[in-house]
Amino acid sequence: MTETSHHTRIRAIQNALLDQETVEGWLFYDFRGSDPLAYRVLLLDSSHHVTRRWYYWIPRTGDPVKLLHRIEPHVLDDLPGYSHLYVSWEQQRTALDSLLRGRRCIAMQYSSLNAVPYLSRVDAGTIELIRSFGVDVVTSADLVQQFEAVWTEEQLESHRYAVTTLRRIVDEAFTHIASCLTHQRPLTEYALQQFILARIYDAGMTTSSAPIAAVNAHSSDPHYSPSDSASSPITRDSLVLIDLWAKQTAPGSVYGDITWTGYTEKQVPSKHRLIFEHVRAGRDAALSFVQTQLATGRFPCGWEVDDVCRNKIHEAGYGDFFIHRTGHSIGEEVHGNGANIDNLETHDGRRILPHTCFSIEPGIYLPGEFGIRSELDVYVTDQEAIVHGLPLQTEVVPLL
Numbered sequence: 001m002t003e004t005s006h007h008t009r010i011r012a013i014q015n016a017l018l019d020q021e022t023v024e025g026w027l028f029y030d031f032r033g034s035d036p037l038a039y040r041v042l043l044l045d046s047s048h049h050v051t052r053r054w055y056y057w058i059p060r061t062g063d064p065v066k067l068l069h070r071i072e073p074h075v076l077d078d079l080p081g082y083s084h085l086y087v088s089w090e091q092q093r094t095a096l097d098s099l100l101r102g103r104r105c106i107a108m109q110y111s112s113l114n115a116v117p118y119l120s121r122v123d124a125g126t127i128e129l130i131r132s133f134g135v136d137v138v139t140s141a142d143l144v145q146q147f148e149a150v151w152t153e154e155q156l157e158s159h160r161y162a163v164t165t166l167r168r169i170v171d172e173a174f175t176h177i178a179s180c181l182t183h184q185r186p187l188t189e190y191a192l193q194q195f196i197l198a199r200i201y202d203a204g205m206t207t208s209s210a211p212i213a214a215v216n217a218h219s220s221d222p223h224y225s226p227s228d229s230a231s232s233p234i235t236r237d238s239l240v241l242i243d244l245w246a247k248q249t250a251p252g253s254v255y256g257d258i259t260w261t262g263y264t265e266k267q268v269p270s271k272h273r274l275i276f277e278h279v280r281a282g283r284d285a286a287l288s289f290v291q292t293q294l295a296t297g298r299f300p301c302g303w304e305v306d307d308v309c310r311n312k313i314h315e316a317g318y319g320d321f322f323i324h325r326t327g328h329s330i331g332e333e334v335h336g337n338g339a340n341i342d343n344l345e346t347h348d349g350r351r352i353l354p355h356t357c358f359s360i361e362p363g364i365y366l367p368g369e370f371g372i373r374s375e376l377d378v379y380v381t382d383q384e385a386i387v388h389g390l391p392l393q394t395e396v397v398p399l400l
Contacts, residue, residue, distance in 0.1 A: 005043060006042075006043055006078050006079055006080065007080055009041075009042065009043050009147075010058060010064060010079065010080055010081075012147070013026060013041075013058050013143070013147070014058060014059075014060060014061065016143055016146050016147075017058070017059075017060040017143075018060060018061075020060070020107070020143075022104075022105045022138075023060070023105055023106065023107045023138060024059065024060055024103050024104065024105055024106060025057060025058055025059040025060055025103065025106050025107070026057075026058045026106065026107045026108075026140060026143060027055060027056070027057050027058075027100075027106050027107070027108050027130070028041075028042060028055065028056040028057075028058070028108075028109075029053070029054070029055050029056075029108065029109075029122055029126055030050070030053070030054055031052075031053045032050065032051060033046065033050070034121060034122075034123070035109050035121035035122065036121070037109055037119070037121055037144055037148065037337065038056075038109065038121070040147075040148060040337075041144060041147045041148065042056065042079060043078075044076075044078060044079075045078075048075060050072060050075050051071075051072065052068075052069035052071055052072050053069065053092065054066070054067065054068050054069070054072070054075055054076060055067040055096065055099070056076060056079060056081070057081075057099055057100070063080070063081055063082060064079065064080055064081030064082075065081050065082050065083075065084060065099055066079065066081050066082065066083040066084065067084050067086065067092070067095055067096060067099060068083055068084070068085055068086070069085070069086060069087065069092075070085045070086070070087050073085055084099070093129065096129070096130075096133070097133045100130070100133050100135050101133070103135050104134075104135065104136060105135070105136045105137075105138060106130070106135055106136070106137060106138070107137075107138055107139065107140040107143055108122050108127070108130070108137050108138075108139075108140055109121035109122050109140055109144070110122050110127055110137055110138070110139055110140070111139055111141065112139065115346060115347045115348070115349065116139075116141060116340075116346055116347075116348055116349070116350065117346065118337065118340070119139065119140070119141050119144060119337075141349075141350050142350060142351070142353070144337055145337070145338045145339065145350060145353050145356065146353065148331065148336065148337035148338065149329055149331055149336055149337055149338025149339075149353065149356040149357075150338075150353060150354070150355045150356055151254060151331075151355050151356065151357065151379075152252070154252065155252060155253070155254045156254075156355075156379065158247065158248050158250070158252070158253040158254055159247075159254045159255070159256055159330075159357060159377070159379065159388065160388050161248060162205060162246055162247050162248060162253070162254070162255060162256030163256030163257075163258060163377055163388045163389035164256075164388065164389050165200075165203045165205065165246075165256070166200075166244050166245070166246060166256045166257075166258050166389065167258065167389040167390075169196060169199045169200065169203070169244065170242060170244070170258065170260045172199055173192060173195060173196055173199075173213075173242055174240075174260075174262050174397060174399050176192070176195055177192065177234060177240060177262070177264060177399050178264075178399045178400055180234070181234070181235070181236060181264055181399075181400060182400070186233065187233065187234045188226070188231040188232065188233050188234065189213045189214060189215055189218065189226035189231045189232050189234065190213070190226040190227060190228050190231035191231075192213040192234060192240075192242075193210055193211055193212075193213040193225075193226055196211045196213065196242065196244055197210055197211065200244070200246045203246075204248060204249060205246040205247060205248055205249065206246060206247060206248075206249050207244075207245055207246040207247075207334075208245070208333065208334055209225075210225060211242065211243060211244035211245070212224060212225060212241065212242065212243035212244070212259075213226055213240070213241075213242055214226070214240070214241045214242075214371075215232045215233075215234055215238050215239065215240055215241075216232070216238050216239055216369075216370055217367075217368050217369060217370065218232060219239055219240075219241035219261070219365075219370050219371040219372075220365040220366055220367055220368065220369060220370055220371035221365070221371070222323070222324055222363060222365060222371065222373070234264065235264065236264050236265060236400070237263075237264060237265055238263070238264045239261060239262075239263055239272055239370040239372075239396070240261065240262045240263070240264065240399070241259065241260075241261050241371065241372070241373060242259065242260050242261070242262075243257075243258075243259040243373065243375065244257075244258065244259075245257035245258075245334045247332070247334075252332065253332070254330065254331050254332055254336075254357070255330050255331070255332075255333070255334040255336075256330075256377060256388075256389060257330060257334055257359050257361075257375060257377060258375050258376060258377065258389060259361055259373045259374060259375035260374070260393050260397065261276065261372055261373070261374070261393070261396050261397070262396065262397040262398070262399045263396050263397070263398055263399060264399045264400060265398060265399070265400055266398050266400050267398065268395070268396045268398055272370065272372070272396050273395065273396060275318070275364050275366070275370075275372045276372050276374070276395060276396045278312075278313055278316040278318055278364060279313070279362050279363060279364055279372050279373065279374050280374055280393075280394065281312050281313075281316070282309040282310070282312040282313045282322075282326075282362040283309065283360050283361075283362050283374050283376065285308050285309060285312045286305050286306075286308050286309035286312075286326060286327075286341070286360045286362070287360055287376070287378065287385065287387070289304075289305060289308040290305055290352070290378060290380070290385040291384070291385045294380065294381075294383055294384060294385055295383065297383075299351045299352050299353065299354070299380075300351065300352060301339065301348065301349050301350060301351050301352070302339040302340050302341050302342055302343075302348035302349075302350055302352065302358075303342065303343035303347050303348050303349060304343075305326060305327070305341045305352075305360075306325060306326040306327075306341045306342050306343040306344060306348075307343050309326040309341070309360065309362050310322060310326065310343070310344065310362075313362060313364065318364045321364045321365050321366060322362060322363060322364055322365075323363075323365060324344070324345065324363065325340055325341060325342035325343075325344050325345050325346075326341040326342065326344075326360060326361065326362055327340065327341030327342075327358050327359040327360045327361050327375075327378075328340045328341065328342075328358060328359055329356065329357070329358050330357040330358055330359060330377060331357070336357075336358075338350070338352075338353065338356045338357075338358065339351065339352050339353070339356070339358065340358070341358055341359070341360060352380055353380070354380055354381060354382045355379075355380065355381065355382075356379075356380055357377055357378065357379045357380070358377070358378055358380075359375055359376070359377050359378070360375070360376055360377075360378060361373055361374065361375030361376070362374065372396070374392075374393055376389070376392055377389065
């Protein structure tokens with residue numbers, strides 16, 4: 001990372017702070033890697049050996065300031081700003097008090113009541129310390145989103161490639177299942193998973209972990225993953241769930257993440273079709289809600305979208321079987337650092353920002369029987385919610 005890029009990033013952060021009504025600056029803090037978001041937002045190398053507490057203060061205007069231990073005075077050398085060194089804990093507190101004197105409200109990686117744990121990186125004691133100086137601490141959630149979740153045009157193009165390729169791989173996987181069954185060649189969940197992985201790699205993509213390939217009762221476990229030593233055979237009259245995610249290998253590329261279901265017969269049983277219809281109704285209601293909100297110029301919060309989807313499935317009588325959030329932010333990691341579509345596991349009050357992406361993936365899981373999940377990715381512009389990787393799944397796919 002060049003000096004120019006770090007200076008450019010700090011200028012961008014200060015420009016973002018100018019849009020904040022009451023926040024006077026952003027205070028970054030880390031102790032032994034406790035805040036990976038700080039390293040990402042500040043474009044720092046997180047692999048460096050850092051054992052002492054450091055602070056980096058970015059005021060709305062003016063020069064940044066570093067507060068560092070004398071044993072490790074160079075850990076923030078890549079960043080602009082004056083360095084103040086401390087040795088004892090008393091010196092650290094005195095310096096921090098002086099640094100923030102006169103400030104009334106600052107942002108940190110903090111979430112009130114730990115509502116958004118993905119963001120809540122600063123420990124309670126440090127928050128207490130800052131507040132003891134008479135400074136109010138508010139969440140940096142939307143600031144983090146701007147630098148972690150907002151995509152460039154190049155990233156959007158990489159997403160289009162990823163999700164379009166994954167969509168093709170789903171078709172290839174279903175064709176492979178049908179061929180194996182027709183020609184009576186044995187096929188297991190694990191073998192199908194490896195088939196999908198090979199197609200991902202052949203397409204010049206990579207993935208953080210192996211895809212999900214789940215049959216029948218295994219599909220009722222949302223995070224099931226087969227292994228070579230524990231894997232069910234794929235036979236006729238079986239529900240097959242495939243969840244796959246990947247991105248291109250070029251730096252800065254972002255993920256696509258989709259889920260489809262198929263049935264290994266010409267006719268899909270009525271119960272499977274019914275459950276899929278309820279899942280689809282929730283999925284489409286959530287997408288429609290986002291599209292309608294954007295058309296009016298309003299960017300909804302993650303929890304609101306979750307409620308729309310979840311209420312639809314609850315009305316169908318299956319609310320107790322929808323046991324995870326509706327969706328997650330997507331970025332350079334498959335689970336990104338933007339707003340999640342969640343009012344179940346967390347109350348995500350972050351607004352969905354323009355030029356970010358998230359999944360909508362409701363599921364109904366019937367223990368011991370089967371589970372249905374349908375997942376699509378939504379990219380948000382200034383006015384629209386766009387889904388790439390079409391067509392969307394409209395029914396459980398008969399595979400024979």
